[in-house]
Amino acid sequence: MGVIVDAFGGALGLLVGLDATLLGIVALSLQVSLSAVAIATALALPLGAAIAVSRFRGRQTLIVILNALMGLPPVVVGLLVYLLLSRAGPLGELGLLFTPSAMVIAQTVLILPIIAALTRQAVEDAWREYHDQLRSLGAGGWTAALTLVWDIRFSLLTAVLAGLGRAAAEVGAVMIVGGNIDGVTRVMTTAIALETSKGDLPLALGLGVILVTLVLLLNAAAYTLKEAAQRRYG
């Protein structure tokens, strides 16, 4: 119990002191995860919507695979991306390994299935409601999919937040492809892992408190936005 109390105190101390290293780590964490969410969302929304409104052979299999990929272990994604970006690998020329870009790539790969699968489900449910009306107006295929995505955008926010939560929380992928380099690729989760391995548990917990608080704040902001919009648009 004492360790936990120490942790809160430590966390507060770090924040109030505006420790430069800590701020750098927090900024990088946000930069990496938010970038990954932005890219993954831009790809996953149309992908999920397209699967939802189209019919083709193997669709059910694709949906099962997509849902299963939601549970991709971060450390496996990290390993695969590492092998891709390593100098000995196919994309080694790009020199992206051990940079924040590699971390963004790994996290994007990790959360894309989550956002796509949840989008697919939400759009498919909405498609059932809107299907006849949209087809009647002459909106089919892409037009209908994009209309649906925009119309249920606030529900899709939940899918995006799920992706953000996963990205901000994971350590396996960014550790392997980023290398946890001090001042370059150290983010909150890898810093916590490092401090824990050094036996500095109060500091690790303090960082954990900050991380959880950040994610909580982001979720609260999104929720408020969603509620306000729902009141407005019905």
Added chain:
Amino acid sequence: MRAPSSLLPLRLEEVAFVAAGKPIIDRVSLTLERGPRTIILGPNGAGKSVLIRLCHGLLAPSSGRIVWAAGERPGERRRQAMVFQRPVMLRRSALANVEYGLKVARIPWAEREAQARAALESVGLAELAARPARVLSGGEQQRLALARAWALRPEVLFLDEPTANLDPSASAEVERIIQTIRATGTKIVMTTHNLGQARRLGDEIFFLHQGRLVERAPVDQFFNQPASPEAQAFIKGELPWT
């Protein structure tokens, strides 16, 4: 500008529709001509909704043919529209919902707002243009659906039990609007199980019973001298009709 040839008449030839092994529409043949207001009448479960969706193209027949006099070409503006029993509105303002229909129909951006407002005006919703469509009452939403359909200047307007969920005054409003649309030259095809409504709004009746077209007659003849036993029973109220 080349005037497109008319979509009508629409011919259904031995059309059947089977779902999950059960025949819903059983070899129906009919012709929808330009002019008369057509009412597809029948009890619940007769297959009216499925039949009208087949006509509109939302469903494909299991067998038989559905032939329009002129084809609608993809990329051209749609010349038929439909209003459903439950209106489906997008999460936007009433005006934006009508504009959406115009946008899909590729009406140029600059003309959309004016045409949308005119459509709202004609159904009496001009003041509610900025209101989110989903917070409108049932009657208002159905009028909005009519405005959206009418803004497309369709040649044929299909309506599937449009007043089934509305109270009497809202129903009367909707019927009035349908008459106005008809007056501008649009062919009306409507399903209903309401005898009074069929009488008020119809010129010809297609009577559907258990998926078969049992009788077809001009409205007065149908109600005064129904030929088939099923129609007779229905009019007398012996078949379920609410």
Added chain:
Amino acid sequence: MDLRRRVLLAAAAAASVLAAAPVAAQEKFITVASTTSTENSGLFKHLLPIFQQRTGIQVRVVAVGTGQALDMGKRGDADVVFVHDEAKEIALVKEGWFVGRKEVMYNDFVLIGPKADPAKLAGGKDVLAALQKIAGATAPFVSRADKSGTHAAELRYWKAAGIDIAARKGPWYRETGSGMGPALNTAAAMGAYILADRGTWLSFKNRGELAILVEGDRKLFNQYGIMLVNPAKHAHVKKDLGNAFIGWVVSPEGQSAIAGYKIGGEQLFFPNAQGG
């Protein structure tokens, strides 16, 4: 959402990724693969700023186990490798993966254990005798079992003590497959014996009931070597910058910087570069 807005969104996303791309790509930097124990000791935090100020070269340390560090070098994912497994390093130089190996410094291992000391080691100076006592008493012992330099050393000591650990291990011998810190955490929680490098131990804060029980045996000295990834194998290796770092580390200035690193007044690493 119409097409225009989608394109803008995608562009913004791409821009943010580019912003995340290291601004430091313009700086001079090298990638050094080293070990977690070296990193955790805090040596790099002390050493690297001095080097950077001297030369303007940023040293990016990726700290992993020795096995992975050497593998990184072989793949070309690092420019320089700085580890402590002499036998392996020399073998890989022979195979042509690395060049220009230099000895840098040594630190020592210590045998840590619970103060209660069930195997009765305390005060001993002979690590081999201590291991024999532990095996004899089947007292709990935590092994890193992760192909690290420390792990390799541990296995050498068992062998030198005449104990075939693969045959003798039982429930008392816990293989965690982890770095030094996590293994120490485990040992502290279990009240077990463990071989650790002094550097990690000195900065380890979660000691519980653990203490140093055996130290000072010459056999416990742990040699560090630094070498360049062979540019003949990987053309992109930053040869000049890498050699600048290697050269500095074994220079009088680098060596005294290493000697100057202390925790609680205690020196951790003892520079022993040739000709230095």
